[in-house]
Amino acid sequence: MPERQFATFPVDDQVYGIDVLLVREIIRHVEFTPVEHAPNGVLGLLNLRGQIITVLDLGAVLDVPPRQVSPESHCIILKTKEELLRSAVRDAVDDETPAEIVGIMVDRIADVVAIDASCIEPPPANARGVDGAMLEGIAKKDDRLILILKMREALAKWRASETTAYGALIER
Amino acid sequence: MIYFEDQEILEELVNDSEEHLASIEPDLLELEEKQAAASSELINRIFRAVHSIKGGFGYFGVESIQSLAHAMENVLSLVRDGAAVPTPVMVDALLKGVDRLREMLADVQAADEVDASAVIAALEPFLSPRTEAAATETDTGDDADDDDDEELRGDETMEELLAAAQATEVLAREAEESSVDDADAESMDELSAAVPDAASDVASDAPPATSPAAPPAASPAASPAAPEKGAENHPGARVQGAESLRVKVDLLNRLMNQAGELVLARNQIVQLLGKKLNETLVGDVLIKNAHSAVERTRRRLQRIIREGGVATGLGEGGRSGAEGVLNMVARECDHLEAQIAQSFATSLSEIPGLNSAMVNVDSVTSDLQENIMRTRMQPLSAVFGRFPRVIRELCRQTGKEIRLHISGEEVELDKSIIEALSDPLNHLLRNSADHGIESPERREEVGKSRSGEIQIDAYHEGGNVNIAISDDGAGIDLAKVKAKALERGLIDAETAASMDDRDVVNLIFAPGFSTADRVTDVSGRGVGMDVVRSNIEALGGVIEVETRSGSGSTFTLKLPLTLAIIPSLLVAVAGRRFAVPQVSLEELVRVRDGDPSRRLERIKGADVLRLRDRLLPVVRLADLLGLREASSSSENKGRDGGEVLQVLVLKIGAQRYGLVVDAVHDSEEIVVKPLPAFLKEAACYSGATILGDGHVAMILDAQGIATFAALDFSGIEAEKERVAAGASKLESSESQTILLFRNHPEDLLAIHLALVSRIERVTREQLQTIGGKDYLRYPDRTLRLVHLHEVLPLRAPETESDELFVIIPKLVRHPLGIVATACENVLDVQVEVDRDNIRGPGILGSAVIDDAVALFIDIYGLFEVAEPELFHDDDEQKNSVEGARVLIAEDTPFFQAVERSYLTSLGATVRVAADGAEAWAMLNEPDALYDLLLTDIEMPRMDGLELIRRVRASTRYGELPIVALTALSNDTIREKCLNAGVTGFETKLDKERLGRVLNEILQRRRVHA
DSSP, rough: EEEEEEEEEEETEEEEEEGGGGGGEEEESSSOOOOOOTTTTTEEEEETTTTTEEEEEEEHTTOOOOOOOOTTOOEEEOOHHHHHSSSTTGGGOTTTTOOOOOOESSSOOOOOOEEEEGGEEETTOOOOTTTTGGGEEEEEEEEEEEEEEOOHHHHHHHHHHHHHHHHHHOOO | OOSSSSSSHHHHHHHHHHHHHHHHHHHHHHHHHHGGGOOHHHHHHHOOOOHHHHHHHHHHHHHHEEEEEHHHHHHHHHTTSSSOOOOHHHHHHHHHHHHHHHHHTTTTTGGSSSSSHHHHHHHHGGGGGHHHHHHHHHHOOGGGGGGHHHHHHHHHHHHHHHHHHHHHHHHHHHHHHHTTTTTIIIIIHHHHHHHHHHHHHHHHHHHSSSSSOGGGGOOOOOOTTTHHHHHHHHHHHHHHHHOOOOHHHHHHHHHHHHHHHHHHHHHHHHHHHHHHHHHHHHHHHHHHHHHHHHHHHHHHHIIIIIIHHHTTOOOHHHHHHHHHHHHHHHHHHHHHEEEEHHHHHHHHHHHHHHHHHHHHHHHHHHHHHHHHHHTTTEEEEHTTTHHHHHHHHHHHHOOHHHHEEETTTTEEEEHHHHHHHHHHHHHHHHIIIIIOOOOOHHHHHOOOOOEEEEEEEEEEEEEEEEEEEEEEEOOOOOHHHHHHHHHHTTSSSSHHHHHHHHHHGGGGSSTTOOOOOOOOOTOOOOOOOHHHHHHHHHHHHHEEEEETTEEEEEEEEESSSSEEEEEEEEETTTTTEEEEEEGGEEEEEEEETTTEEEEEEETEEEEEEEEEEEEEEEHHHHHHTTOOOOOOOOGGGOTTSSSSEEEEEEETTEEEEEEEEEEEEEEEEEOBOOOOOGGGTTTTTEEEOOOOTEEEEEEHHHHHHHHTTOOOHHHHHHHHHHHHHHOOOHSSSSSEEEEESSSSSEEEEEEEEEGGGEEEEEEEEGGEEETTTEEESSOEEEEEEEHHHHHSSOOSSOOOOOOEEEEEEOOOOOOEEESSSSSEEEEEOOOOOSSSSSTTTTEEEEEEETTTTEEEHHHHHHHHHHOOGGGHHHHEEEHHHHHOEEEEOSSSSHHHHHHHHHHHHHHOEEEEEHHHHHHHHTTTTTTTOOOOEEEESSSSSHHHHHHHHHHSSSTTTTOOEEEEEEEEEOOHHHHHHHHHHEEEEEEEOOOOHHHHHHHHHHHHHHHHH
């Protein structure tokens, strides 16, 4: 079985991982511009070498309490649909994959760990704190459990809920 | 499903064919118009274009296109050979073919699914003898004997053409195979070049009797179908062909984005460099400080060594030991100094070269950006080209007669704008034709020519492109518009009563409005004018309508050249910066406590800004965005401690509203980045941009903010009327907008704002002294500057401040910039200029403004003093104006003073009347003698029009030259004045023009006398 690599980051008392093939880069000292009237979970816009990137709060995406931005905060910049289509993980792309660049703010970033694909077990119906549907699986590494995120599903779910909420606001 | 081997060649072919279709259409219309008189060149051009479409798609095996083109070609070949005369019916059938081909080209893969059989069937009668009569409706039919022969020849020609087309295919295939690498362009060129050759071969092989009038083989027409062929005859054409190249739009878009990013990077570097420069300057000071500190320490040490050594009674050995230590310390100091110096030396030495390099980068970047932008520019002919056809169809459907005139099709706009313009322009054109132009019968009734005129003009104005669509139809019936708007519930009766014409005509842009009595399939059901407006505004443009009852309407679109980079104003709220596009910015207003001409009030619970005579709804950006804490920041305190609010007056169509911000920063050209999808719902923004310091700023959307804040314009308009009605006559009389500025801090100076073109903030470095005179340098020219204290008896500024303002006047032939050290305020006031206390060349007089005495500058006088040689030709004018007795009727004291001063300076004897009635009385004084009457229009008691009528009606003054002066040039007033019998109609304050006009008038009069 092939080995896969995951960028890991803690959220409260859990460790999550995201496949590095989905990640464009990870930056810190993020100076983003907050945007009023943006949907809940959009922290603001960031200039990354001339490109404008939407910065999302991981808390909102995972449907857990919002994160506090601190000097330790990092932003995980995800690959766009186009970039993924050109990469080895083109299967991971569907209509829900954002065509624009999105960055996700995490409290801090931990190691990149290599995990044998066979060691990833299917997720329980409801993992503690987060909807099981957002998880690809759970991996055990050095006695730690790493919750492997399905970023696409998580984003799609957040987006759907926000659009509805925002739509309702507009209706009103 | 068709399988295409070479997608790229196919794309080229589709592009080429679309171009052919675009050229065929107007050619067909010309053919229809000229019928039998059409030139063989024209016919050949159409034929070849159709032929190359047929050949190209035959090669790719797209049968549907090939067979339709083939059918069209057959008909055309008959026309070419003189065997058939083009009739409107035939052209109609051909145009339908063009439409169908266009449809097929839109999705070539599915071309075969488009059913062209009906179109082909419609073409067939022109070929077959059975329906010859129908096909040649207008034909006399006296060549009926030849019909069979013609038919036969037609068939022959068809067959030969088919063979030729096949030959073309082989040729094309060979061409492609021989140069696989650049198969795309080259083979296609050969392909299209080969087509007319083959075609003309066929034509010349055909029986000679067919067409002596059509020498296709030698046709000099450089049609788009045959670039190579044309090039043989016109060497110039070849060069042109070789110089252009097709580039993928996608690539251009990417280049455009990258150029935008380069601009941002450059801005960042410039900013960093500025910082570095500061650091270097600081470093320089540090080195000097360090050096003097070291020097001081060394001297002190030496003194200690000399004196201290003695005082402490050290022996020779001890002293030399201490000296050694102290010398060491001194050496350390030297070393330290050297280190500091060195650490800054690198950056110091870098700066000069770096600077010039940066200037280079700067200009190259700008050029690059501009040129890339230019690659995206397309001429408006891309949109206008279809219009003759549109009008033709419309005329047929409605039975109207319309002549369409187009100018400015060469004006270029960004591709994305061109594309987005097609629908709105089409709608406006159809609207003018359907609702504007009357039926021929109706036109005759009202004494117009049977056929109406629609004129489309495109032209540059400022940084924009304007497109005007005018018709000479009935104009918009304002009463009907109002009634319809009432009926539809768009306005209530109260509002309707208070609306002026301009407001009424703008109702046509309201959603769900229609003025058409009937629903037609020509301009739709009247849904659309609102869509037209929102489409234009989405492009960053503006649409305006002007209508003249009985004589037509004009719709004017003002469009930006490009969408990607726009001038904007940066503003801040709660420390956050936002960009406001200049196109939606009308004016910038500072509202200070206690200023009666502009203040914030609350009406029906909403904030409004009273600005001059208008009431505008107001939005506080901080409240709107929930950034509340900022609203009462201490920055907003004026000099006198009162609160100063910065209000941007934003425009949406004819509506205006105020947006309160904390601070106004600089203007900046910003690169517009589209809103990320996650923010599409946020109505207040139209995009985002990256500022020079690398931060992202949101671009505010004037329309979105008004919608989000649910601004109510109608209520306020009604209130305005109420207020205006209640206001006393005095308040509604004319006031002037005055710019207050200073040169010496204690001299308050004033100038009429209508005379100011713009004010520029400059630094002393931007000034250059040549021959003892100061100039302001622009990239492409210089502007001579006037320091007031050098020309007028005024004090010089006390301190040499680095920041200066240059006031640039308008309405003068040789503008000079007036240097000011401070620009105080712009005020709306009623002033009475006192000419007795202070006067002299260049000074109009003094006036009390806000309890302070301000000196009014006479720009013309000033410039004459400063640069007499530029104005020497004014002397000629004096010949006629000198000694002339002029009566001025003017109610505004300010203008009285200005006009009196102008005319006196020209040598005239002047008397002033405060209104029309007084002027009339003065004219009727028994010994009154005047050479000229200069009159204002808006005056109490008796207005200018009445005065003019009376003067003209009198026997005594029937011939007296009268010049009407108005502050605003307005066609209606102008017309009224001319009808009343004025000799001239001029704008107030334009002294030079007035001088010339008076001179002319008086000269003419002297000749008569």
